Amino acid sequence: MPHDLDRIRVGSAPDSWGVWFPDDPRQVPWERFLDEVAEAGYAWIELGPYGYLPTDPARLTEEVARRGLKVSAGTVFTGLHRGPAVWDDTWAHVSQVAALTQAMGARHLVVIPSFWRDDRTAEILEPSELTAEQWGHLARGMERLGRQVKETYGLDIVVHPHADTHIDTEAHVARFLDATDSGSVGLCLDTGHYAYCGGDSVRLIETYGERIGYLHLKQVDPAVLAEVVARGLPFGPAVAGGVFQEPPHGVPELGPVLEAAQKLGVDLFAIVEQDMYPCEPDKPLPxxxxxxxxxxSCGA
Known part of the structure; x- marks a missing residue:
């Protein structure tokens, strides 16, 4: 009998409908995403890439409300390891997304580090390992971002470890958390990305539970992942090759992850994010x- 996971609030995201970009002819129209995510039984959604959903708060409020939906978070990409020189451009972008996120009544901003290699072409954009100086820039930059987002928009930032970024493996995630202030910077644990990079989600929750502010739920196919690693494939082709698997057929097991999160004793969003870009338009809903x-069936 599953436990009642009463601290877990389940949602989904445009990502689970194959949406990676504000505008792309291979993606489903935003109206269809909203219709289908509600039809599938989810109450919470993320904004996805800024500009995919309407950016006028009044219109977006009307569109989500009439489908019985609410917004849990917005998402931004940042390259703060590059130092203070990128702050102004970063803040301009973050402000745009944070303002809409705040207007929708959400409380979280998911922050994803920039990619070190192009997720489509595999072009190496910069080294995969940061220097000590860059780690310092990253930690101080994220703390500054967390404070300023909180002061200006009332949102908590949750940093998302992600494949092909500098915050990916267990060692890198631990280094980042140890270098940042828990009062300013939380973590968005994406179970699929963490497994993709060799991490153990349950162990992370048990070790750094006070830093976990948000969850993304997805699973990887171990056989496909092994091929991705062996061939050194970048993230985009790995996704197109089916590295992320529909639960419960991949890893990690989500039941134990959710139970570990429930034991933290705090309310947490658990947003399903099954990367499927690109995909046929009729594939996501089922x-x-x-x-x-x-x-x-897991109690969530």
Whole structure:
């Protein structure tokens, strides 16, 4: 019998409908995403890439409300390891997304580090390992971002370890958390990305539980992942090759992850994010419905 995971609030995101970009002819229209995410049984959504959903707060409020939906977070990409020189451009972008996120009544901003290699072409954009100086820039920059986002927009930032970024493996995640202030910087644990990079989600929750402010739920296919690692494939082709698997058929097991999160004793969003870009337009809804049923069977 599954435990009642009463501290876990389940949602989904445009990502689970194959949406990576504000505008792309291979993506489903935003109206269809909103219709189908509600039909699949989710109450919470993320904004996805800024500009995919309407950016006028009044219009977006009307569109989500009439479908019985609410917004849990917005998302930004940042390259703060590059130092103070990038702050002004970073803040201009973050402010745009944070303002809409705040207007939608959400409380979180998911912050993803920039990619060190192009996720489509595999072009190496910069070294995969940061220097000590760059780690310092990253830690201080994220703390500054966390403070300023909180002061200006009332949002908590949650940094998202992500494949092909500098915050990916267990060692890198631990180094980042140890270098940053828990009062300014939380963590968005994405179970799929963490497994993709060799991490153990349950162990991370048990070790750094006070830093976990948000969850993304996804699983990887171990066989596909092994090929990705062996061939050194970048993230985009790995996704197109099916590295992320519909639960409960991949790893990590989500039941134990959710139970570990429940034991933290705090309310947490757990947003399903099954990367599928690009995908056929009729593919996401049945997967989303099955995933919602599976999560209910876990008690969420």
């Amino acid at each position: 997967i989303a419905e099955r995933t919602r049923r599976f999560l209910r």
